[in-house]
Amino acid sequence: MTARWTYVIREAFIGLRRNLMMTVAVILSVTVSLTLLGASLLLSEQVDLATDDWTGRVEVSIYLCDDRVCPAITSEQQEQLREDLEAQEVVAEVFYESKQDAFERFTSMFADQESLIEAIDQDTLPASFRVRLENPNLFNVIADQFSTYPGVEEIVDQREVLNQFLRFTNVVRTAALVVAAIQLVAAGVLIANTIRVAAFARREQTGIMRLVGASNWYIRLPFVLEGVLAGLIGALVSWGLLWATVPQVAGGLAQDIELMPFIGEAQVLAVGPWLLLAGTGIAAVSSILALRRFLDI
Amino acid sequence: MIKLQNVTKTYKRGADDEVIALADVTVDVAKGEFVFVVGPSGSGKSTFMKLLTREQLPDDGEIYVAGKNLATLRPWKVPVLRREIGYVFQDFKLLANKTVYENVAFALEVIGRPRREIEKRVPEVLDLVGLTDKANAHPHELSGGQQQRVSVARAFVNNPRILLCDEPTGNLDPSTSVGVMKLLDRINRTGATVVMATHDQHIVDSMRRRVIELESGHVVRDQSRGVYGYGG
Ligand SMILES: Nc1ncnc2c1ncn2[C@@H]1O[C@H](COP(=O)(O)OP(=O)(O)OP(=O)(O)O)[C@@H](O)[C@H]1O
Ligand SMILES: [Mg+2]
Numbered sequence: 325m326t327a328r329w330t331y332v333i334r335e336a337f338i339g340l341r342r343n344l345m346m347t348v349a350v351i352l353s354v355t356v357s358l359t360l361l362g363a364s365l366l367l368s369e370q371v372d373l374a375t376d377d378w379t380g381r382v383e384v385s386i387y388l389c390d391d392r393v394c395p396a397i398t399s400e401q402q403e404q405l406r407e408d409l410e411a412q413e414v415v416a417e418v419f420y421e422s423k424q425d426a427f428e429r430f431t432s433m434f435a436d437q438e439s440l441i442e443a444i445d446q447d448t449l450p451a452s453f454r455v456r457l458e459n460p461n462l463f464n465v466i467a468d469q470f471s472t473y474p475g476v477e478e479i480v481d482q483r484e485v486l487n488q489f490l491r492f493t494n495v496v497r498t499a500a501l502v503v504a505a506i507q508l509v510a511a512g513v514l515i516a517n518t519i520r521v522a523a524f525a526r527r528e529q530t531g532i533m534r535l536v537g538a539s540n541w542y543i544r545l546p547f548v549l550e551g552v553l554a555g556l557i558g559a560l561v562s563w564g565l566l567w568a569t570v571p572q573v574a575g576g577l578a579q580d581i582e583l584m585p586f587i588g589e590a591q592v593l594a595v596g597p598w599l600l601l602a603g604t605g606i607a608a609v610s611s612i613l614a615l616r617r618f619l620d621i
Numbered sequence: 622m623i624k625l626q627n628v629t630k631t632y633k634r635g636a637d638d639e640v641i642a643l644a645d646v647t648v649d650v651a652k653g654e655f656v657f658v659v660g661p662s663g664s665g666k667s668t669f670m671k672l673l674t675r676e677q678l679p680d681d682g683e684i685y686v687a688g689k690n691l692a693t694l695r696p697w698k699v700p701v702l703r704r705e706i707g708y709v710f711q712d713f714k715l716l717a718n719k720t721v722y723e724n725v726a727f728a729l730e731v732i733g734r735p736r737r738e739i740e741k742r743v744p745e746v747l748d749l750v751g752l753t754d755k756a757n758a759h760p761h762e763l764s765g766g767q768q769q770r771v772s773v774a775r776a777f778v779n780n781p782r783i784l785l786c787d788e789p790t791g792n793l794d795p796s797t798s799v800g801v802m803k804l805l806d807r808i809n810r811t812g813a814t815v816v817m818a819t820h821d822q823h824i825v826d827s828m829r830r831r832v833i834e835l836e837s838g839h840v841v842r843d844q845s846r847g848v849y850g851y852g853g
Contacts, residue, residue, distance in 0.1 A: 331730050529716055535674065536779065537703035538731035540696075 335546035336553060339522045346518045347554055353514050354558025354607070355565070357507030358599045362566045364500035365598065369591045370574070371493045375486065377585050383460045386453040386470060387477045390423075397475025405473055409455060414465050417456040423449060450477060511558070512606045515551045516614035523547055523615060548611040555607025559600045567592050622783060622814045623650040623673060628682030630668055630838075642668040644838040646682070650816065652782070655809045657825050658818040659849055660835035666818035669835070670785050673816070674706055675699050687782055704732055707776030707784040707813075711791035713768045715760040721771050722747070722756040728775045742778055750774045750804055766797030773804055777813070784808060786817040790824060798824060822849035 340347045386405070388397045397405075409418045421429070426449035431441050455466065463481040471479050523530065533543050567589070574586040630643040643665045650656055658666050671677045672684055675691050684691040687705045694702060715724050722743060729739045747753050750770040760768055769789055776784060786805065790798035802824055809815045819825060825832060825848060832847030833840060 528714065532714060532716070532727070533731045534700075535703060535708050536728040536732060536775070537700040537706075539700045539733075542731060542733070 332542070332545045332549060336549035339526070339546060339550040340553060342525070343518065343522055346521065350511070350515055350518050350551075350554040351558045351561065353507070353511040354555050354603050355561045357504055357511045358559050358562035358603055359565050360500055360504035360507055361602060362562055362592075362595050362599050363570075364497050364504055365595050366566065366570055366587060366591060367493065367497050367500065369595075370587050371490065371497065373587060374584050375490065383457050383482055384455040384463060384466050385480045385482055386455060386466075387450045387480070388452060389475045389477045390447075390450055393477055394475070401473070401475040405453065405470070405475065408473075409453060409470070412466070412469065414458050414462045415455055416458045419454045421452050421454055423447060423451050426451065508602070508606055511555075512610040515554065515607050516610040518554075519547050519551050519611045519614040522550060544612070544615050547615055548608060551607040551611030551614075552604050555603040555605075556600065559603025562603075563592075563596045563599050566595070622652040622654070622687060623648070623816070624683075624685040625649075625672070626683045628672065628679045628684060630665075630672060630677060630679045641838050643672070643679070643835075646835075646838070646840050648833060648840065648843065650814060652814055653809070653812055655806070655815045655828070655830040656817070657828070657830055657832045657847075658816060658835065659820070659825060659832055660841075662820075663837075664835040665838040666835060667787055668838075670708075670787050670816070670818060673783075673785060674703055674708060700732070704779060705782050707773075707779070707781040709769070709772050709776045709784070709786040709789045711788040713760070713765075713772045713792075715768055715771055715775075717760055720757050720759055721752060721763070724760070724771055725775045725778050728778050732779065734779075746774045746778045749777070749807070764797070765793050766800055769793060769797075769801050770804060773801065773808070777808055782813060784813050784815045786815065788819055788821075789817065790819065790821050795823060802828065825849040 386409075388402065390396050406418060406420070409415055423446060427444070427446045430444065430449060457463070457466070460483055463483070467479050467481075470476055530543050570587070570592050571589045574588060578584075578586040625646050625648045628643055628646045629641070632640045632642055634640055646665075646669070658669055660666055668677065672679055672691075673686050675686075675694065678692070686702060689698075689702055691702075716727065719727060725746060726739050726743045729742065734742075744753065744756075747756055750773055752767060752770055752774065755763060755767060755771075760771065763771065769792075773784075773786075773789070776786075784805070789805070790801055793801065798821065805815055805817065806828070829846045829848075831845045832842065832849070834842035834844075834850075
């Protein structure tokens with residue numbers, strides 16, 4: 325390594341050590357904001373994953389009459405309905421779910437909630453045609469055409485159920501992002517302040533550097549590097565925190581909720597580079613801004 | 622080497638209060654000259670020096686240093702200009718946490734000179750200023766005169782073409798001052814142009830070099846082989 329890089333790196337570490345309390349504060353603040361940022365990114369991932377899975381599976385349920393609300397569907401009517409559904413060009417796939425199938429799906433979904441399962445029997449849940457559409461937005465075409473069919477009790481857009489869930493998670497995600505952004509700005513201000521203090525503490529030295537003709541970036545680089553190192557450490561810590569917690573939590577949830585896919589280590593790994601980029605980026609920008617006026621020629 | 626043409630420099634003090642630090646100054650210093658800038662406190666000596674390193678920009682007039690027009694010099698070229706200039710202060714401005722050797726090496730380190738050159742050049746300069754045996758001492762372990770010699774070594778280590786000294790003997794007693802002046806004289810003999818601002822009548826009178834006298838920012842005298850004052 326040449327003398328010039330030795331200098332820059334040595335000075336950056338001297339700055340971090342000399343100002344240990346501030347350094348710790350900066351690292352903590354970056355950690356908190358990036359952990360929030362990472363958590364909201366991972367929540368987005370989770371929502372996307374669940375949404376994809378869900379929309380891929382079913383979009384429209386056509387519940388069939390069983391004498392309770394309307395006269396039970398006859399096998400001719402049911403056959404006609406299936407034929408017409410399959411002939412409809414917006415329909416991609418049609419599955420028949422019998423009462424027995426519906427009961428089994430319900431019991432496996434709520435396997436650990438005995439009271440729920442005890443409250444129903446094999447006859448409670450209606451049979452249905454579950455329909456996947458070429459384009460999930462074409463629900464109205466199906467509703468208009470088939471709701472008047474004899475033996476059809478109700479047509480439900482499953483995406484509506486999903487949409488309610490999405491609206492909720494969107495609120496959570498947006499809130500987390502906003503808090504993360506505010507935290508990140510606060511971290512940036514703290515970094516800027518720390519760098520300014522560091523530059524002030526070494527104004528004698530930088531004054532001499534300027535006078536003997538050190539270039540501007542050479543005078544600034546140790547300070548910027550000092551900020552970036554703190555940002556990098558904060559990012560790494562937050563990555564570690566997410567790594568240690570998120571797969572555990574998701575794994576636990578996955579055991580309770582079998583029907584939904586959950587994010588795991590792969591997604592936490594993938595979010596890491598973004599955290600590092602955000603941590604070092606915000607640190608670099610705030611350090612440079614902090615030095616802009618202070619160390620001018 | 623140094624040329625000022627009708628240079629005026631004012632400082633703002635408050636909204637509409639201005640101090641004229643230099644007024645219509647025209648000076649030409651040739652390569653290899655030794656020049657004293659004298660005058661009472663507040664007459665503009667330090668301002669004169671600061672204009673040469675482009676720490677300050679003039680309000681009016683043109684300045685050329687080492688062939689460069691400072692008015693049109695791009696900001697990123699300023700460090701290149703300063704590498705041609707060594708600067709010595711009245712208060713030494715040594716870094717307390719560095720040894721003598723490190724203080725001198727610092728000036729080369731921060732302009733990116735290779736380590737081999739630093740290891741060769743620093744001992745040479747310490748030898749020139751007579752502080753080889755103090756290389757590992759810290760500034761607070763040195764006398765004022767020794768500290769000022771370190772500061773001269775740092776200014777000269779990069780072989781600048783110009784050495785600017787702002788009252789280098791201001792904090793030193795007369796006998797110590799003589800040592801520093803001998804050093805500056807020796808550096809001047811190597812071909813460097815030396816400009817020295819001073820109050821020290823005795824030094825100016827004994828050296829018999831060119832004297833530029835300032836008064837309230839005006840050049841009131843420019844005399845080769847001069848003395849401190851007409852009365853002196
Ligand atoms: N940064 C500044 N801001 C405002 N006024 C200044 C500044 N620097 C110098 N001055 C004023 O400009 C005038 C010239 O100052 P300068 O420092 O050049 O004088 P000097 O000859 O070096 O004095 P001394 O012998 O005391 O060092 C003085 O009136 C001083 O008050
Ligand atoms: Mg002065």
